[in-house]
Amino acid sequence: MNFNILEKSKFSLEQFTFQVKTSLFIILFSLIVLPGFSQTKNPKIDELTDEQIVQFYEKAQESGMTESQIEKAALSRGYTPSDIAKMKDRIAKVKANQKNTSDDKDNTNSTGRTLPNDLSKKKTDTPAKNKNDEQDDQDNEQNPDKSLNISKLKSNKDKKDSLLTEKPEMPKKVKVFGSNLFNNETLTFEPNLRIATPKSYQLGPDDELNVDIFGDVLDNYKLKVSPEGTVKVLNLSPIYVNGLTVDAASERIIGRLRQLYQGLNHPGSGASAQVTLGNVRSIKVTLTGEVKYPGTYTLSSLATVFNALYFSGGPSENGSFRNIKVIRDNKVVRVLDLYDFLLRADQKDNIRLQDQDIIRVSDYETRVEFEGEVKRPMIFEVQKGENLKDVLRFAGGFTDKAYTYTIGLKRNTSRELKLINITQDEVNTFIPQNGDKYAIGAIIERYENKVEIKGSVFRPGEYAIENGLSTVKELIRKAEGVKEDAFLNRAIITRRKENYDPEIIAFDLGKLLRGEVKDIPLIREDVITITAIGRLREIRTVTISGEVNREGTFDYIDGMTVGDLIIKSGGFTYGASVSKLQLSRRVKDDTTGLEPNQSVIIKTFDINENLQLTSEESKYVLKPFDLVYVRKSPRYEPQKNVEISGEVLFPGKYSIKDKSQRISDLIKMAGGLKEGAFLRGARFYRDTTIIGVELQKVLEKPDSKENLLLLDLDRLVIPRELQTVKLTGELLNPVSIPFNRIFTIKDYISAAGGYTEFAVRNRVYVKYANGTSGRTKHIFFIPIYPKVEQGSEIVIPSKAKNARKLTPSERIAIVAGIASLSLTITSIVNLINK
Known part of the structure; x- marks a missing residue:
């Protein structure tokens, strides 16, 4: 160590x-x-x-x-x-x-397995280039400027070709069931490297084993299987593990390690060892037959049949999805049916591959197509022994609108097409053939046994013709009978003829219910209509207006009186008069006592104020379409208020006592004027409009026309003395100036800087404090300006600022015209004098 x-x-x-x-x-x-x-x-x-x-x-x-x-x-x-x-x-x-970056990358799966680096990539569909396109690509690489010109010419040519020839719309191609399984980019079938080592996994060259020794002795070995199938541990002879499972190899390696670590994995030795599979090797698998991209692929040793099919793009257009063979050592070890996975998620035949395995996708033998009302209208592959019921299961079964009574079939014969109708009973035994095309139609939006009843019955709706319900009377009984307002003299049946045109059959409903006439049998699509009496006449109403709380029109009810109508309208208002009520009634049949041209009957009457029931009330029974008017009490009026504000002793709102009160009376009710009240500036408002009233004359001469009668919501405002004059409009300096008795309008305008270039000088006017105005007058072209008072406003109007000025040539033309006109007038005057 x-x-x-x-x-x-x-x-x-x-x-x-x-x-x-x-x-x-x-x-x-x-x-x-x-x-x-x-x-x-x-x-x-x-x-x-x-x-x-x-x-x-x-x-x-x-x-x-x-x-x-x-x-x-x-x-x-x-x-x-x-x-x-x-x-x-x-x-x-x-x-x-x-x-650090490389260490991070290396340590990503440092404790787990990694895939070999030489694995094959998934094949993808790329559009093939023709020879002209390849030549253009070579030219573009050599001459970039030329590539721009070529691309422009090609785009122009494509536009021209698209205008000259319009390609017809190609029919939508029907998909083969399962064809998109291996084209889905989100479904990779990559082997999971984080799972426990499969018990059946057999070791081979380039597999890596991790040997961890723990306990009293700590050590670790990473053993890679050599091309000869052995692993080498320091100071030990090579250990042959090729073809062994991990468990078998683990027993063999630990047994050999006991030469270095005595008692390894034995009880009481204090040392233990564990052998696990590390990085896995790559294997080569060949895919042949009807696959999109046949060839030999380098895959992980954990790869399955699905992995290999995914890399090769899956079965081709003519490939079978149900006959995929795995060949090992020239023997077929498994036949894979992809429908087991597609329909039931069953992967029992998705076995793990070994080195040099061959996967062969056979040609399909029988394919049939479903269109119409099935859940998956596609092309399906059928194996021997499967019937039409099995294929319907592949298509997901019928939709809820499918017509299953018969199934239409187009079948290819040796010479031409053949039509076959398959009944419901034949589905379980019918054997499909290659090229069959099954059409599942939709049910018709019609009922074979439906009838309907509507109108004045307790349970209108649709019913089925069945035992105990086959006649009109039985149908009415099923609908729990007719209502009390049913019109019994006539009911109708709307029925379809043989050509499906409608016809109406009328019958006496009362006699039918009483058994006086024969019952009417029902047929499919019959509609029985029983009308209510109320629907056979104009809607009957009565109307009340005037001094009631809720004016309007109400439904007429037999026996309704005026008192009942007043109750429905919410009763009298506070100002209503219970005498002189007026009733207006249409003239229909009874014209007794009426004048020749009289079209309505007018009745005037009194009624009990508390709406108590009396014998007299029977005289006021209403008829349909009567109009009742309730008058207002002659002396009743709601309070009318006026308002005064400003320089009075008691400003506020006051009620008008009678219709003779005037403005001067309002000032008296307010306690009179305060000292400093400016009468010339008083403003009188009525309905938000200013009425120019000279309050000084009103107080001096109460009988003058200025002393207006007061109306509801009138308003009088008396300000304090105003000591300024305001100037607005087209002035160089619009301003307010203290009032000066000796000043004229010109003086005020001069104090405001004079006119602007847009001022209309001959239309100057003055707005006085009480709301009236004074305009400029002219005597022989001499302006006479209005008087200026305290609190007034001098307004200078403006010309149109967007008016176009005359050009020099237009001015010369006007002057010349005036001169010519002057000469003409002078000549005429001279002739007259002579």
Whole structure:
């Protein structure tokens, strides 16, 4: 054991020395020899990337220069010893990262098994290139610019061809059941390396065995089976294990190890050993026959038949899914039926392969196709002895809408096609033949024994013609009889004729139920309709409006009175009058006492306020479509409120006592005006609209027209004295200015900076504090501006800012036109004077 440690220490020292020398070699070579760093300016060590360091490392291994030669050359190029030291650190870091990465990769399955590195890859379908495409690829590699031109020409040619010839749509190809099993990328069938070693696994060359010795003695051996079938343990003769199972090989190896470790695995010895299978070998398996990619594949020794089929792409278009043979030593050792796996997930025949096994996929013998109402409409392979029932099981059985009474079959004969109808009784014994095409139709959306009853019966719906239910009377009895509102004079049967045209058969329902007429037999698809009396007349209603809590139209009920209708409408409102109720009734038959042109009957009456039942109420029995009007009490009105705010003693809301109260009365109710109230600025609002009222005149002359009558929700606002004048609109400096009695509008406009270029000067107007306005007037083109008062607003209107200005030529044309017009007028005046 000490000898082994010494050997390992020696090896580690040599390896360390080699690494140090290699690092120095890499550093110096990287600085001098590599292309890209032999320029006039030497690169800085800190600017080099890790990728460049790796490139230096690879190039340095190919150099033949000695370390001293590289170092002298580096110094002659101007590199300092500190530069060489930096480069050495960078190389050490990169090598350490690479070592850690490789260690991580190596340690991924360090305690388990790994697959051999020489395993075959899965074959995939790639579109074949024609000779022209191959020649184009060669030209593209030699001349990239030419490849662009060729690709453009080809694309243009393809577009032209697509316009000239339009390919017909190809029919959808029916899939063979199981054909996608080995094309599914998510289903790999890779052998599981983490399972316990199979008991039947036989060792062979390149298998690896792990021997762990534990207890009083600790040791470990990794034994690889040699091409001769032996494993070698230090100081022991070779142990032959080829063809043995792991358990048998374990007994043989432990028995031989007892020469080195006495009593190994014996009770009381204190030492135990365990032999397990480590990395596995690769085997070669040949696939032949109807497979997509026949050939010899290198697989893991744990691989099964499914693994091999997966790598080869599975059976080809003509390959059998049910006759796959595994041949070993020229003998068929197993026949695999993939349908066992596809239908039942049974892998009993998915045996483990051995080296030099041959898998042969035979040609299919019998295939049949199912279309229509089956769960898997596909092509299925049939073996000898299987009947149509078995194949239906392959297709998943019928859908819920399948027509199973007969199955249509198209069969190939030696000369032509043949149609066969297979009944339900023949399915269990019918033997399919190659090329059969079975069509499963859908059931017809019709019932063979359905009748329906609807209308005024207690249980309308669909019923089946059966024993005890074959006539109209029996059907009505099954529907639990007719309702009380059923119209018994006439009912109808809607029936289909032989040509499926509808016809109506009417009968007297009352006589039928009483047994006075013969019962009517039913046939399939009959529909019996029994109408309710209410559906044979206009919907009868009565209407009430006026002073009730819920106006509207209500269903008429026989015997309903006015009091009943008032109850349905929620009763009287508080202001309702119980006298002078009005009833409006349509004229139908009775025209006694009516005027010739009278179309309605009007009745006016009183009613008990508490809606108590009296003998008089019988006079007010309603008829369909009556209209009842409930009037409001003459003296009843809800309170009407007005509001006053601002400079009064008691602002707030007040009720209008009578219809004669005016604005002046409102001010009196509010206790009068406060000192400083600005009457000229008072505003009177009605329905959110300002009414220009001069409150000063109202108070001075209460009988003037300004003193308006008050209405509900009127509002009066009396502000404090306003001492400013506001200027807005097209002014250079819109501003508010203290009111000055001697100022004119021009003075105020000057104080606001004057007009802008968009101002309309002849349309200046003033908005007064009470909401009224004063506009500018003109006398002989002389503007007369309105008076300015306290709290008013001077508004300067604006021209349209997007109006187009006249061009110089347009101005000249206008001036010329005016001049011409002036000359014409002058000439006319002169002629008149003469």
